[in-house]
Amino acid sequence: MSYKKKQVYYDIKTEKKIVALTFDIGNGNQTAKKVLDILLNKRVDKTTFFLSSPMLESFPEVGIRIRQMGYEIGSHGYNHYNYSEYDNQWIEQQVTKAEEIIFKVTGVRPNLIRTPNGDFNQRVLDKLSEMGYTTIHWSADSLDWMNPGVEEITNRVLSRLRPGVIILMHASDTAQQTDEALPFIIDKLREKGFEFVTVSELINEENQ
Template structure:
């Protein structure tokens, strides 16, 4: 009887311990801690990188129109800026394929800006995967570029969205300096904001959609001002290779 009682007690202890381990695993998984326990950081959005070099990445989001993008490309060419990153939405790429090809042919880096311009946090993981896949295919069909960088519509994300995109092989790119050109606050205001906020390793947010009506006018002074401060222009991918990313989750 004593042996049977000990066996039952041992079985109960094992079951109880296994239950505790299971609940702990669920807790850690939900809080992104399992990756940390095995020596990996949970996925995060990249805002800038830590570097001593005076380099910055000019980035342009495009989701609508065909007037501003050619003007921006014209300024970049005239100013001799050969390195920049454009985040293109899927529908825009299909509708304005010639401009998308021009961006590629001029040697600029291309990333994804998703498909439908909705906040990812308001949709399921399946919806996110479907939208990103559609955008990836559209950009590839037009430009031959397989995107690995993404800027989510409206810069909207949370831990769940980051995990979903990471599992798809994407790196989420945010920004450290927002030009606020999307508010059309005036050419001087856009220029001054960028020049006073830019730091080494910065990712600078600009737009080349038609809703932003002052970007091309502000861009020459932004480029000249950054150069006067000793900055050089690189793509986002080159920036990420420079140093360990400094990232944060909002």
């Protein structure tokens, strides 16, 4: 079936009880290690990580382990600046630099990107699309990076739960409560009959 993917995805419309659990990693390696251990122990085999390339330069073992565990890898760019505030040449330099680092560490050339701070406008989307990227946003924001408490993180995800959502979490060291909330979130989603898929699988489901 021939179809044109959207430039940006917040979620998809589906009747299947599937969700995409996604993690941004912008700094450190300790929370990432804990998150990956939880995903392994909980036998979650489908998730998508958006990797900041400076983090990968400092902690390549994080990217290597994510790749070895078979998880999907997307780009979170290089400098954590709002793309809409910069011209297209700057965007191309940033995204290309990030792509090369991700490829060097993991062997993956990503075609999904989550822009820093989730910032974009139509010009940014057009540029990223021209570069072969699909921009991934979210529809269930855990706000775990704010460390609001395990109960608040869990409730924010569950209150926004429906088929086809993209869940945003963080595995950066600044997110100090993610590893505590994650097991509850995984268990609750499964209790409600939801299955985990990668972002790419979610996108493909919409275009069946």
